[in-house]
Amino acid sequence: MTPIITAVLVLSALSGLLTLLLLVAEFFFANYGECIIDVNNGEKTFKVEGGANLLTSLASQKLFLPSGCGGRGSCGTCKCRVLDGGGPLLPTETPYLTDEEQKTAVRLSCQVKVRNNVKIEVPKELLSIKEFETVIESITDCTHDIKGLRFRLPEGETIKFKAGQFVNLLSKPYDDVKEGTSRAYSISSAPSDNKAIELVVRYVPNGMVTTYVFKHLKQGDKASLIGAFGEFFLRDSGREIVCIAGGSGLAPIRSIILDMIDRGISNRKATFFFGAVSQRDLYYVEEFKAIEKEHPWFRFVPALSKDDSDHPYQKGLITDVVARNYGDMKDLEAYLCGSPGMIDACCKVLAGKGMPVDRIYFDKFS
């Protein structure tokens, strides 16, 4: 018995001693005290506990930089300019920064540690990114696997976004899923409707957040949304536009069209091709038909790929339908939203018809 006790005691003593050493070292060396983060030259200042990276420090103050990998330095999206106090550029950042960015002090915020006062510059829009504690105003069944949700923002709050951008919907733990998580969904409502957010969610079998939305969320429930993010929005070029979407990809296009109406943009022709499998996959048809009637610049073209019954819509794959409707497309620009497969196929068709690749904007739902 004694040898076992000695062994346990000695090993515990050794571990204890080393832990103590670590704690002492941490107290002396990893304690950076309170640091001040200055955003956009005094527009906002945050007091944070030093030692964490810039991305999480900012998130703790509700300033959310876009991040795909959660701060592991593998996606390169959490860029911002660090004007002062960021320390030297790390080798873990260089692969994600162009020469131009390196010269202008652009850094990956997840790799910059806050050790002293820091001055940073972020795009103005990011300052309007907030977490909203919303209440679900309504849930409608759009099709057999798509639901439309309307979230009411708290009293007195508004959201500012560009039509086409997305928000992250946070799920809470349910059933066997022990942790909450988040997924991005495009906003389907117009920016002018700024006291609420509408999303279109398509059910993904075993999807963590879609299962939460379909099986657990009810009217009147609370839900958190963070946004708005994204580079998918209408460019002010004055060109005729072609929108192509499938499934829940209709959401950002709806927002863009509603926004064009609100802003009175009637000098740009817009055609919306909506691809579905059969009639049961169509939704918001009445609404788009009504817009088409009222606004001569807009045309709505639903197309069904596998429905040979008698219906008023176009037949065939959405790519073929688009190709049938246009000759030369070199003066147009396109907005695509849907599955990666659909987008890649559409890009090929559009490029084949002479549309420059840099004028095809898309949002891939993967």
Place this chain on the structure above:
Amino acid sequence: MDIQNVHPFVIFFAAITTNNILLTNFLGMCSFLAVSKDLKSSMGLGAAVIFVSTFTAPINWLVYHKLLVPYGLEYLQYVAFIIVIAAFTQIIEMVIERVSTLLYLTLGIFLPLITVNCAILGCALFLVIRQYTFMQSIAYGLGAGTGWALAIAALAGIRTRMEKKSKVIPELEGAGIALVITGIIAMAFIGFSGIVRIN
């Protein structure tokens, strides 16, 4: 000759050449193969290994001879050594990060990698098996680290040159050809065995 009477300098020299921990014992292979793609990062990792092995060898010597042996707990050496190495690298990382950003950039980012480097643990185990004295264990730690660093720098140099100048058959690309090169360097190091040999 009794091992205790060997001058620490001889142990240091032997650990670099004839008893090179990487080329004769093939320890620390994973980071050796992974980081040897370019010279700069391999030198950084090499320097970090020298640093950690020089310090952990005498600490582990003390833990073994002053703590484990008196209580007859030699069988716990693996656990004890790993705890010491892990804690030590953590502390060093904190200190370096605070003291010098430049040093942190060259050494610090490799420290977590070294915690699980078997060359460091092997170094601690060898000084027990070979019954080194305290001074000898410092020399051995420094020598083993230096030997490891030299080997990775040599391999990195060769790999960078090969990438530019030679064609490797696809089946051997990457780790395959690196292992073949390592074998050839290891054979070359046998040439040192006429100079000094410590067992």
